[in-house]
Amino acid sequence: MTSLRSRLLFAFLLVGLAPTSLLAVRVVERVSRAFEDAARERLDNALHASLLRIDRIASRAEQQVLAIATLDLAVAPDGDERGLAEGLGSRRDLAAFEIVADDGRVLVSRHWPAGSGLPETGRAFPGPRPLRLEKVAQGYGAAESLAVMPERPATWRGARVIVRGGAFVDAELLEDLSTATQARVGVFDAATGQWYTPPESPLREWNRPALTGTSGEITLGDRPWRWASEALAPGLLLVAAVPRSDLDRVLLALRHDTVVAGLLALGGALIAALALSRRLSRPILELAAGARRVAQGDLERPVSADGPDEIGELSRAFNAMTDDLRSSRERLVQAERVTAWREMARRLAHELKNPIFPIQVSLDTLGRALDRDPALFAGLFRESSETIQQELRSLRRIVDEFSDFARMPRPSFAPVRLNTVVEQTLALYRDRSPTVRVESKVEEGLPPLSGDRDLLARALGNLVVNAIEAMPEGGVLRVGTRATAEGQMLEVADTGPGLSEDQRTRLFTPYFTTKAGGTGLGLAIVQGIVSDHGGRIEVESIPGQGTTFVLLLPGATGAPGNL
Amino acid sequence: MRRALLLALLGTVTLSAAARAAFGPSYGGSATIAVPFVPQATGPGLGASTVERLVLGLVHATLLEIGPDGSLRPGLARSWASAAQGREWTLELDPAARFHDDAAVTAAPAVRSIRRFLAGGTPAARRLARALEADGVGADESGRLVLRFRDATGRPLLPLASFACAVTGARGAAAGPFIPTLAIPGSRLALTSFAGHWRGRAYLDGLTVLAVPDDARRHADLSAGRVDLALGEPGVQASATTLLLVLNSQQAPFDRVATREAVAAAIDRVALARDYIPGGVPTLSPLPPSLSGTSGAGGVPRGGRRLAGAITLAVATDVSPAISQRVVAHLDALGLHVTATPVDPSAARTAATEARLFLFAPEVADFGIATQEVAALAPPGPAVVIPLAAVPVSVGARPGVHGVRIDAAGRASLEDAWVER
Structure with missing residues (x-):
């Protein structure tokens, strides 16, 4: 992480990753909230629609019961009480129908004919809605079913009676509500712990409902559910539930898509970072190489300075500097060469002058001796010739050294x-x-x-x-x-x-x-x-x-x- | 002219139909009888339900039969005589008797069948086993069946009329008037008449026993002519069964005498028989009127005693659901939470539930045997077995079907049934 390129790469990735991550989290959070709100709204709608349906059933049943109490019973034939209950109930489309005597005995019943003549065993729920728990013939015995049964006092066969009729909040109705509302709808009797649901409803697995509050989440079987409830009557709750797995599935898909998008974005950022860092670092690296070449004395190869940006400007300045250096070096070399030649000439003159002077002196002395005293000449000649010989050797040595320096061989590696x-x-x-x-x-x-x-x-x-x-x-x-x-x-x-x-x-x-x-x-x-x-x-x-x-x-x- | 011809033709057709009925039975044709359920097996057995007794009577034959007056009648044994001061009885088998596989009904299969019966442990079998000497069943040199008893008793051969004592051949073949040809357990049983029946072949060529569990559907099918006969429909009937509610005194809440008495007193037998059992009679006797000779309202029901608890009521599937629901309503009115569970009629007699509801018909139409049979239904104790009503066995027939009989033991016999063709 020390090179400029690595740092640039890291910076690009960081810049790419942070917003992507934040965006992903934000999107998931917002969608989750939207789904939660939608689920809540769906549950509220399911409860509202179910209550509305039940109230409509009650309202319609009330009209039919009123008609039976005021019209039908007055003209009902005597005898065949079982037929009467079936006939009136069928004609008024009241699946649940019974006439109860003042003393609480069921006189006739369409839904539980076996109970005719016996004390009524149905249980009314308190509250404004006419909800009752009624025995209904089923198989060889009876089942308890929740019914919406408004009632009216009437007179039948000279006695005061109560006419009661309506429809059952049974599996069929609840299945219908579940289908219409796209939620699982059921009714829970808190007093008995009894559920009233369609046969396959998952709510039946809710053995001990913790129906405190009006909404929540619960796991039924191995699936999480979101539920909401509304009181039909004290102790009687209308419950709607939707599987949380729908939400989870969407969120999972969203997370997956977000991760994929994030990875794609990261990949894009990585490629961009690589390209950009390479573009940025390449001229800098080239400048560094150029600097190293200059340091080694190579002033002939300029760096490329194509870009219009600061790096290009720097490269151009570097090249200008190199040009200046090269000019200076050439001038310096030229000056040094002149200086060296002068020095060599001075030294050569000095070196040559030293032996030449004795030689010249010796030769002058020999000349004068030859003119003045030939006898002396012979002695001087011997002495002077040694001097001359000696100086000539000195000259030769000088020449050899210069020759050696000039002929310095190239190394053989x-x-x-x-x-x-x-x-x-x-x-x-x-x-x-x-x-x-x-x-x-x-x-x-x-x-x-x-x-x-x-x-x-x-x-x-x-x-x-x-x-x-x-x-x-x-x-x-x-x-x-x-x-x-x-x-x-x-x-x-x-x-x-x-x-x-x-x-x-x-x-x-x-x-x-x-x-x-x-x-x-x-x-x-x-x-x-x-x-x-x-x-x-x-x-x-x-x-x-x-x-x-x-x-x-x-x-x-x-x-x-x-x- | 045309109108006269048409009326003449119509009259001829009408007269010919009446004439066919007037001329009496004729061979041929087939019939379908709708029943609440079809038994799983057709082997010899107790015949706990009307349907089982019907099927047993179609397929099997017994050595002796019991007539409407309670006297013994010949079956596969055409005569019987006693010796040794009434301690040895010899039965001569009808030489014409054949099994469905055409093997002759001889003493050997009869002896084997009686021994199987004795091992079965039905009430009649237990009575016969107690009366017989050890290894008291055998045959003499003449091929007659010999039974040796410890003591001389009245009517010792009565148990041989039990369908559990039906005689079967070495390979399991029966000797009744019809041969089972197709059995779909629980749904359908097809039979053809047995040409080699020793009393002569049945009039019908074939008979189908069809399961129609719903009472109303059976009624509708018979009314519409989709079936020829229907069990439980008004028609030929005999008051041969009793509706019994048996409480298990070993389990709560019926382990208390007061609770059992409250149940016995609360059920309105009169209304039950009147409103829910066509032809039913309220009774206080567990035996059918043909054996007990009595029936009665059983007093005014006393309600209002509140009980508590949840019970399971095992209901035999040959009991009408309407009857069962009424009994449940009574128990519910007492404060009991009842779960009614349908069970096979034979299982209803021994179901380990708090209460059982079933139709009782004695294995053999004999007061003594039937009384012992009732005693075996539940441990002794007050109001453990609560008789509710005498329920007739009835078979309804569509017009043009004749000859259906029901004996005192509640056996519907189609041996002599025939259809107009």
Whole structure:
């Protein structure tokens, strides 16, 4: 998560995920609430419609009972009481019909003819609705059924009676209500714990209804239900229930769809984030690569600067900077080249002038001697010719050194163990000065690196010679190697007089020397060799304490022991 | 002219129909009788219900029969005689008697059938078993059936008239006037007349016993001519059964005498018989009037005693639902919550419920045997067996169907039934 691209990706995902999640939660919550409200409304409608239907039944039955009490009984024939109950009930469409005497005996009954002549056993519910619990003939016995039975006093056969008739709130009616209202409708008698429902109604599984309150949820069988109730009469509740599974099913589908939509959105955000972060990071990465190239001295390859945005502006500025650097470097190189040529010319003139002058003097002396004293000439000739020979050798050495510098070969790379180079080189110089103690401290197990053994030995030799020569009064020369993060390091330190700041800055300039007889090419050769190996030289020097040259060479070429 | 011809033709048709009835029975044709249910099996048995007794009478034959006057009549045994001062009885089998598989009815299957009967443990069988010597059933050299009794008793051969003692052959074949050819348990039983019946083949070629559980539907089917005969419909009848309410004195709430007495006193037998049982008579005797010779209103019902509790009433399916509902209404008026459960008639006699309601017809139309049979219905105790009404066994027939008989034991016999054709 440290790269700009990762951070951009994370930010995009976060930005995409948070609103999507919030939206999903909000949508599910709103839909849930909407469904809850719809379920509640559905239950309320079911209860309202059921109550309305029951009240209509009661109202219609009241009219029919009134008609029987005031019209039909007056003209009813005597005898066949069972036929009378069936006839009147059938004609007035009253499934429940009975005439009850003043003393409470059932005189005739359509729905429970077996009870005729016996005390009535029906139970009336208190309240404005004419609800009763009546015995109804069923099979070999009777069943109790809830009935809407308004009643009217009447006179029949000279006696005061009560005419009662209506319809049953039975399975058929409740099934009809359930179908019409799309809810399960039932009636619960709290006094007896009895349900009145269609045969297959799940409400029958509600053994001990906790019908406190007017609505709630309950699990019947293995399904959750939402229910609501309304009092038909004290202790008699009309209950409507709808399966919660409908709501759950929709919510499940909604959650599923939301998750899918969220994942799609996330996927889209991810793709967009990848594309955008790539588009943003690519020029930045390219800038970084360009910067690394510039740091390595490559000023020839500009970065692409196509975009119109800030990154493009930055790239263009980077390229302009690179161009400026390249121009400056060219100017600097040109200036350095001129300076170097001047220095070389000055040094060459100086170097050549030193031997030429004795030669010229010797030749002048020989000429004068030849003119003045030929006998002297012979003595001078021998002496002068030695001088001339000596200076000519000096000239030759100078020419050879310049020739060597000019003819510095290109390195021939092969696996080289740096420690071996150190050992072999120090063996050559260890006894060069009796006053200088040579110490080596190499790191064991350094792997081979890619390099030219001879050139590296030459570079090390130049440094060792310089160090020894810098300690004419004696001192300690320390040569060491060790591994670094970039490769391997060769360190040569002396305890000589050290270098001034000016000397240190001009140290690698060709033909710059602090020694009386030096050509100033030794360190230039060292720098050339190290540069050809892709490395660099660092110099630390404290005047009066010594100087340390550090050669940093790039990485190993293979595992230890390959050579 | 045309009108005269038409009237003449109509008169001829009418006269010919009347003439056919006047000429008497004729062979051929088939009939369907509607019954409340069809028994699951047709093997020899007690015949707890009118339907079972009807089917047993169609399929099986007994050694002896009981006449309307209660006297023994020949069955498969054409004569019988006693010896050893009334302790040994010899029955001579009718040589013409054949089983449905055409095997002769001999002493061997008769002996085997009597032994099966004795092992069955019906009231009549128990009485015969008590009276017989050990291994007292056998045959003599002449192929006659011999029964040896411990003591000389009055009418010792009466149990042999039980349908549980019907004689069957070695392969289970019966010897009655009809052969079962198709049985759909609970729904339909088809029979064909047995040509080899020793009394001569029945008039009908075939007979179908059809289950029509609903009383009104049976009535309607008979009225519409969809069936030829219907059990329980007005027609030929005999007051041969008693409606009994048996209370289980071992279970609450009838473990209290007062409760049982309250139930016995609360049921209005007169209204029950009058309004719910066509041809019914209120009675205080558990035996049918043909055996008890008595019937009565049983006094004025006393209501108002409030009881409490819930009971299950096992109701035999040959009891009309209207009758059952009336009894339930009485119990309900007393304050009992009654759940009525229909059960098979034979199961109703032994159902382990708080109360049972069924029609009782004695296994054998004999006062002594029937009394023992009633005693076996419930443990002794006051008002445990509550007789409610004498209920006639009746068979209604559509016009053109004749010859149906019902004996004193409530057996509807179609052996001599015939249809006008």
